[in-house]
Amino acid sequence: MTxxxxxxxxxxxxxxxxxxxILIGLCPTLACSSSLSDAIGMGISxxxxxxxxxxxxxxIRKLVPSEIxxxxxxxxxxxxxxxxxxxxxxxxxxxxxxxxxxIPLIVVNCIILxxxxxxxxxxxxxxxxxxxxxxxxxxxIAICGLAFIRELLGNGTLFGSKPFFSNPILMFILPPxxxxxxxxxxxxxxxxxxxxxxxxxxxxxxxxxxxxxxENMEKK
Amino acid sequence: MNFFELFxxxxxxxxxxxxxxxxxxALCSFFGISNSFKSSIGMSFAVIFVMILATSVSWPVYHxxxxxxxIEFLRTVSFILIIASLVQFVELFMKxxxxxxxxxxxxYLPLITTNCAILAVAFLNIDxxxxxxxxxxxxxxxxxxxxxxxxxxxSIRERIDIAPVPEFLKGYPIIFFTAALMALAFMGFAxxxxxx
Numbered sequence: 001m002t003x004x005x006x007x008x009x010x011x012x013x014x015x016x017x018x019x020x021x022i023l024i025g026l027c028p029t030l031a032c033s034s035s036l037s038d039a040i041g042m043g044i045s046x047x048x049x050x051x052x053x054x055x056x057x058x059x060i061r062k063l064v065p066s067e068i069x070x071x072x073x074x075x076x077x078x079x080x081x082x083x084x085x086x087x088x089x090x091x092x093x094x095x096x097x098x099x100x101x102x103i104p105l106i107v108v109n110c111i112i113l114x115x116x117x118x119x120x121x122x123x124x125x126x127x128x129x130x131x132x133x134x135x136x137x138x139x140x141i142a143i144c145g146l147a148f149i150r151e152l153l154g155n156g157t158l159f160g161s162k163p164f165f166s167n168p169i170l171m172f173i174l175p176p177x178x179x180x181x182x183x184x185x186x187x188x189x190x191x192x193x194x195x196x197x198x199x200x201x202x203x204x205x206x207x208x209x210x211x212x213x214x215e216n217m218e219k220k
Numbered sequence: 221m222n223f224f225e226l227f228x229x230x231x232x233x234x235x236x237x238x239x240x241x242x243x244x245x246a247l248c249s250f251f252g253i254s255n256s257f258k259s260s261i262g263m264s265f266a267v268i269f270v271m272i273l274a275t276s277v278s279w280p281v282y283h284x285x286x287x288x289x290x291i292e293f294l295r296t297v298s299f300i301l302i303i304a305s306l307v308q309f310v311e312l313f314m315k316x317x318x319x320x321x322x323x324x325x326x327x328y329l330p331l332i333t334t335n336c337a338i339l340a341v342a343f344l345n346i347d348x349x350x351x352x353x354x355x356x357x358x359x360x361x362x363x364x365x366x367x368x369x370x371x372x373x374x375s376i377r378e379r380i381d382i383a384p385v386p387e388f389l390k391g392y393p394i395i396f397f398t399a400a401l402m403a404l405a406f407m408g409f410a411x412x413x414x415x416x
Contacts (some may be wrong), residue, residue, distance in 0.1 A: 022394060024248065027336055076306065078297040086293065101245075101343050103297050107347035108336040110248060175242050176403040183389075183396030191388045 012134025020140035024110040030178040039147035047136025058128035234362030260374035266328040278342040314339035389392035
């Protein structure tokens, strides 16, 4: 039992990281990563909604008929999103202003509906809780990593502190920087994956390999 | 209400604050559907169609039902249910009465329920305090901007497929870098006609 719990927990952070590996939930990741404080706010909000909806859905999973499960999931998720939205508006007005429409948009975040459908509807309450924490942490780590790169390079600051150097690369806090940042993160991950599992292909090293017939056949 | 104000709303929504490349909404469909030119056009028309329908339903619901009854906190729940049921209804209606249109847009309609652009536009119309006419013009601008960006991007992606790409940039990273260059180009629209 303990082994399953640890495996479920690490699954969300490492093996099935929603952002870096499965590439879902990109909208809030790119939009809310221009500063570290926004990124942490977004990460905590998503984790909260994910854990609560996972726990509720797995505890009522035997009562919900499978034909109407998606509308039921959406209503449960929307309820927690509304709670989060109003809590942030009341206690963190500055954060609410900078995250804007992305707080209510958590309701259509693919991570949350995806975990409800793929995990919480099939597993018990404890495992769903752990899965929610793991997936939420995986999301938070990825969004904070991106925000760290973007805020440091684009503004020269961390958490809005004094700038560490002058003449930062302004482009990184503007929209193009988000795409470049996530592209760099994913290519680093691909590099680690490919170098840690060596694979010898017959066409490796051939200059035509990207357009060659054999290579394209392999992809299909 | 003069014509120029509506024009400003339209241009700002379509080019300057482009929903995909500058606002980062609906990126799942942006990267998911843009691998072929044909499907990106089909998806764009479905988005234009559903977005205008969704705005013309969600705006009256908020202003004539939720506001008078003082239940604005039900905004998120009611909008997502309205949009999901609207899409289902439109799909059934088209299947029965507009069969050619159903064959053209049919497979994209269920995907639209989870397209955050539709829901985001419904929220933004409320947040910006637009009246009904402005809301419709804003929706048109956003959906045309979506079409413009995704069709251009799909055309570029067809070229990337046959281009020699460094090994570790294959797949998604090179697509993200292309999107970054497009976003940089779209930022050049800022200040067009003096609009920011």
